[in-house]
Amino acid sequence: MGADGAGGVGGAELEAALARLAELRASIDNVDAAVVFLLAERFKFTQQVGHLKADAGLPPADLEREAEQIARLHRLADESGLDPVFAEKLLGFIIAEVIRHHEAIADSR
Amino acid sequence: MGADGAGGVGGAELEAALARLAELRASIDNVDAAVVFLLAERFKFTQQVGHLKADAGLPPADLEREAEQIARLHRLADESGLDPVFAEKLLGFIIAEVIRHHEAIADSR
Known part of the structure; x- marks a missing residue:
């Protein structure tokens, strides 16, 4: 069963x-926790960038920096096996x- | 200058x-690389889940699992200082x- 295309398996x-599914989900949950904590750090860095830009009168967006980030992300995605289109959408x-x-930081000044 | 609201600073x-901005961006780039490599692993796990579900005839989506993931992510976001609404949108x-x-896996069977 299972490889016969009949759309399901039963019993053992x-x-x-389901046991293997639970194992994989536990690994996915671990990855998600790591990503959440990393992104929390990332927003701490970008909040600093926001204050620094507002202090210096620099614009909130920077298209050149974004283009560099996208190009770098494509390289990293290729290297890691992540879909580059997905990586770019995520960024x-x-x-x-x-x-x-x-x-919001600039508006509050 | 800088705190006077005149919209910019100059010179030194x-x-x-700009030097501090470059430092912060280097840290952001490091975080992004870590996130890309973690997400590449995450998709390897979810590809395994996809094949396992297709083999067992289980549906691709699982609303109960998603609800658990969202609730857990809210807790992790709170703990880490990430905006829970953003964390949920990202998930x-x-x-x-x-x-x-x-x-795509199910359709290819």
């Missing part, structure tokens, strides 16, 4: 699959949040 | 700000990608 085979998502933070 | 003060973004992968 299903039990083994865009994070940068959009960072720019919102920077604008 | 600007130079110091949603990653899970959407994972489900696309799982559907």
Whole structure:
């Protein structure tokens, strides 16, 4: 069963699959915790960048820096086996949040 | 200058700000590399989950699991100082990608 395309397994085979699924999910949860703590540190750095830019009168967004980050991320994604298109979308998502933070800092001056 | 709200600094003060900006960006780049490599591992785990689910005839999405992940992420975000709303949006973004992968695996059977 399972490789016959009949759309499911039962009994002991299903039990083994569910046990393996629980193991994989525990590993995914560990990775997610690491990513959350890393991103918390990342936002601490970008908050510092936001204050520094506001103090120095520099604009919140920096297209040249973003282009460098995207190019670097493509290289790292290739190296690590992550889909570069996904990596770029993810960075865009994070940068959009960072720019919102920077604008809020600049607006509060 | 800088704290006077006049919208900018010049000379040595600007130079110091740009040097500090470069330092912070180097730290951000290090965090980003760590996140990319972690997410590459995460997708290896979720690819295994995808194959396992397709073999066992389990559906690609699992709303109960997602609800548990979101609740856990809120706790971790609180603990780490990350904005929980951002953490949840980010997880949603990653899970959407994972489900696309799982559907592609299921469709290829």
